[in-house]
Amino acid sequence: MNKVEHIGIAVNSIEESERLFSGLLNENAYKVENVASEGVSTTFFKIGESKIELLEAISDDSPIRRFIEKKGEGIHHIAFEVADIESEMKRLKKEGFVLLNETPKPGADNKLVCFVHPKSANGVLIELCQEIRGNNE
Numbered sequence: 001m002n003k004v005e006h007i008g009i010a011v012n013s014i015e016e017s018e019r020l021f022s023g024l025l026n027e028n029a030y031k032v033e034n035v036a037s038e039g040v041s042t043t044f045f046k047i048g049e050s051k052i053e054l055l056e057a058i059s060d061d062s063p064i065r066r067f068i069e070k071k072g073e074g075i076h077h078i079a080f081e082v083a084d085i086e087s088e089m090k091r092l093k094k095e096g097f098v099l100l101n102e103t104p105k106p107g108a109d110n111k112l113v114c115f116v117h118p119k120s121a122n123g124v125l126i127e128l129c130q131e132i133r134g135n136n137e
């Protein structure tokens with residue numbers, strides 16, 4: 001894995017939290033994006049090499065809604081950038097990690113993503129992400 005690409009934070013209101021994090025980081029968000037397949041609205045901040053992703057549920061069956069109901073707002077996942085998501089998924093499977101999706105799926109911020117179940121990673125939801133090449137803004 002290359003680096004921590006971003007940290008995902010589950011919030012009740014993107015609007016309020018965007019203001020809060022702008023003040024905290026002294027930096028404006030660079031991107032707002034809905035990911036309908038995950039039932040979330042996302043906002044990204046870039047701090048040097050890393051990013052912060054705020055996630056708000058926009059549908060009742062959104063995993064973010066369930067997360068907040070159970071645990072409240074807070075850190076939801078850590079995302080690692082990988083060069084080749086398919087081979088990394090194969091490697092992790094062989095190591096015994098439980099993947100939440102069998103094939104990479106399109107995520108926010110022009111990425112292919114795959115999630116690793118928190119029960120196989122000390123309670124931390126792990127996201128693998130690979131930049132979708134040739135389609136950068």
Ligand code: ZN
Pocket residue numbers: 006007008053077079127
């Ligand atoms: Zn993420």
